[in-house]
Amino acid sequence: MVTLDERPQLIDALSALRDRVAAVRLPLPLPGADRARQNRVELLAQLDDYLVPRLKDPDAPLLAVVGGSTGAGKSTLVNSLVGRRVSEAGVLRPTTRTPVLVCHPEDHHWFAGMRVLPQLTRVWLPQADDDHPVDEPAPEENALRVETASSLPRGLALLDAPDIDSLVVENRLLAAELICAADIWVMVTTASRYADAVPWHLLRTAKEYDATLVTVLDRVPHQVIGEVSRQYGALLDRAGLGDVPRFTIPELPESTGGGSGLLPDSAVTALRGWLAHRAEDPAAHQQAADRTAFGVIDSLDARLPELAGAVSAQYAAAVRLGGVVEAAYHEQGRRVRKQLGRGAVLAGDARTRWRAYPRDSTAEELLDALAESLAALLHCAVSAAEERVRDGWRHEPAAEALGPVRTCADRETGERIGVEVRRWRRVLEELAEEEVRDVERPAGSRGALPDADTVAALLAASLLGGRRTRPAGERLAELLGAQVALRLRDKGGELVVSYVDRVLHAERDRRLAPLDALDVTPEPQAELIAALSVLQKEK
């Protein structure tokens, strides 16, 4: 039997694991992500609220959480066990909105601090008795009322949790969190509810965690007490929970708030005795605590890989989303290069200008038309890529996190591309000017001094026009000499390719930016598994 003596290595391993779990981010809205997020929160809560504090202080009092469906009589049961009205019971559902923790006055320090359930603020109320009933204070978010009662044995604390199937979602979540923090799970159900699906779900969870579990069958009409408890026992047997201690409490007028609101002592003696035994007998105490603690640690073996799986699913989705973008822009990049080679830029306006050059259109006009045409080509490619991305992402649920896809009519994209193309044109003109200046000196023999504008226009035409503008290249060679023209063409070609790539890459990066900002990486998965294996070794 493993014992809960100080186990620093185990605590260290758990703390490390806790940090890993806390570091997990699941930003993409994948189908299972909600569940995984909830799983993570539950894990964190269980580690913070229960496991780490329990391992650090093996002698701390046992915490018994009374949980069950709405209207099962949880508060009445707690009140009756304590012998005083500590928790408000009533006919309206849901009754308990602020959880109430009751302990022996000498155990108070264990719970007053933030040792367990650190995220709940502690609230104290003045002592209430029958003459001075305490008004329910305005329900506070995330509050925990701590009460003391000397009628409880030392080493035991009772916690009255909200409904596990409450209509109020926060109540439901809080209840799950509280139950996760328990050493002893006290499940309350009633004669009319014992077949409900939700409590059974909880019972199965208890079995999975191998927690110390007690079930209470409450509010059973006297006439049928035998039959109902027999059937309930059969159901428990069938679920593999036959050995769980079972207590039956008959329906009494007090159950619905009649009389003092407390069940007579005789009805709860057995349960109180059982709980007191766990609290007072050191061996039973240790066994109860150990069983739940190690049950939870064992359950990590299954739950952490699940979380790690969710993390890797996130990463896979991110890779997939990014892949769609990369592929779309890559394809468009290839298409643009092909079009450039084919001389697709030299069409429409640009083609007409080229045919009219030099007689009917100026070099300036030709260059304008070519630049404009190139910008149109690039804008078209970017739009096509965006369209592809939009189609690819339509069926990806995770894409919702990345904001709306731009439409191709987006003015800004056009402007950005226009800026880049104008920059390209300026660089090309400068290049032409430089070459013309260099050529000028030796070329005295030729009568005509080549004009920089003409050279730039011819160069652009020969670069962008494909085969159709071979005359432009020839003319360039005539003007500047074959070698210079060749050099110019090479430089210009590099320039075109680099600017085209620059535009496409910039647009692709813009599209990927929101995804990159989410920073979905595969590391947390590996780290989780590593932390888990450390824990398994220490166990």
Next chain:
Amino acid sequence: MQLEDGRKRDQGRERRPGDPGQDRRSGDFGLGRDLGRGPGRDPDLGRDRGRSGDRNRDQGRRSGDLGRGQDGGRGRHPGGLDQDRGRDPGLDRDRGRRPGDPGQDRDRDRDLGRWDDGLIARRASERATLKEEAGKGLEGGGPGAGAEDVPTPFGGHYGRPLRNRLDALHELVGLSRARVESDALAEAGRVLDEAAARQRLSSRHTVIAVAGPTGSGKSTLFNALAGVAVSETGLRRPTTAAPIALSWSEGAAGLLDRLAIPNRLRRRPLAGGTGDTELQGLVLVDLPDHDSAVTAHRDQVDRVLGLVDAVIWVVDPEKYADAALHERYLRPLAGHAEVTFVVLNQIDRLGTDAADLVLDDLRRLLDEDGVALGEHGEPGATVLALSALTGEGVPELRELLARFVQEKTAPERRLSADIDAAAAKLRPAYVAEGRAGLDERSRDAFTDRLAAAVGAQAAGEAAERVWRRGAIRACGTPWLRLYRWYERKRAHGSTDPHPAPPAEEELTARQRVEQAVRIVADDASYGLPAPWAQAVREAAARGADGLPEALDELAVSLGDPAARPPRPAWWPAAVLAQVVMTLLQVFGALWLMGQIIGVLEPGLLPPVLVMLAGIVGGPLVEWACEGAVKGPARRYGQEAERRLREAAAACGRARVLDPVAAELVRYREVREQYATVVGTRPPVRALGAPARVVGGYRSGTRRLGATRAGARAR
């Protein structure tokens, strides 16, 4: 009195401002739209009959979308029903409404409405009978209400508003099958099927299910209502495993078959229901629980709940706030409040004060669920407290049920709520924020982009320059022409930079066409619900398929305006003048020469004057020509640009804009149907936005229509 009521409601519905679809309909009430629908009344009857006979209906409905016209025709006029009065116009209408030419179809509808008196006359009589039927429908019953399990004859027993909505939903589903792919559409189809199935069965009966969580006392209540222990009650949870039916009168077999309740589980109340005459027509179904660990029970409950006319939810003081009940059933079924009873059972376990508190709390919870409560005479859910065990409150429930059953409107109300729910689910597919449609600006932008793609502007300028250059060259002095020729030869190395322009295959800028189509498709689909936006984009993409090639052909067929510019009438005169000037120069030179040689008489002045006149006159003529040529050259260029531009625009319109517009018209049609489906009770929040959407849209289509007309005229 009720008939009066019905009519009033009818009118109110049709006149209501703000409701987009309705508004529009009342606008051209006497015209095509309603006329087009006029015959639609008849097919509707025909369909009902066809439904009962035609088992292959489903298959037919699924047979693809483009055949919707025929399909609708088939669905509405199944073979053998040719005697339908409005058949021909109806068929025409259906066949005509192909995605390609809806505008035309609408025009025809309108034409029909304007001069076909026969139809109008028929419509009047039709409307009279329909009014009658509507009244009857509201009263309950209907013409065929008497016979049980006999297919209801013409008209069915649904009131007119409901039938309108069912009709519209049917059309909606048909129109959008290929466009909208969603569970919501399947759900709408299911509602239609259920409507048809329920309509075929007895309308005298009202099927009410008793549902609730395990242990709430459903079976006890069931027995209390029956007056005899029909359903087993017990402590074993869950008790009831299969639904049990109890009918107060004969002839509900068909209904129970539909619920798949076996014969051995069909019961009759005590002694054939003596003294229960007021409950005649009630069929009560005891359901298993919905929240026990036995999930098979839940499946059964879900199945039966979809088929019954009304539901009594039985809750107890412990479970009335269960999340399983509220979140899984009451919230989604909030729209069905009118056919919902919520019964707080087991109040014998509570004190009187406590019972009132709990009942109030239950009301509050229902209110939070969005269930309208039937208080102060408003329609809504009935909430009451009772104890099935002691019998307290049971007579009240019995009385309520009796009134409910005698009204016989439950099936209709349930169906109406089903349609509401289906419409709400379909909403994202048919209604979107924003203004749908192609406005003038995006059409112009599209034309501009196409013109840029074919290079209209540059072509025009080139034509202008060529024209002017030719003119000046023709009218220029020979000396100047000689000088220019020399200059060109020196500068470019050859006289002609493009000796033989190669045959070019791609005249049009592909990328610009692609982008133009993409932008116009985006503009058109902006503000459309996703499926329709997709359809518009696809239509545009289909149209864009051969567009660049078509534009290429166009450019070729129009010819290069710069190639062979025509010459103005005064050209020969100018050339002649230039020739005269040159001749004068030559003549003067010869004269001078003659004097120098001595052949002619000396006299310096005349020849010099003649020569000077020639020398000054030549450039003068050239200069004058240059001035005179400017205007015509610009006109020629502009004309060339305009021709190219218009040809490109026409091509783009025919191939892209018209299909897109057709798709938009189709959407608008569907949107109208949707408005009819939403019908009498549009969600409050929906009123503002769609009104705007449709308003903007309508103006868009009017313009569309105008351009279409223009295109046709051209």
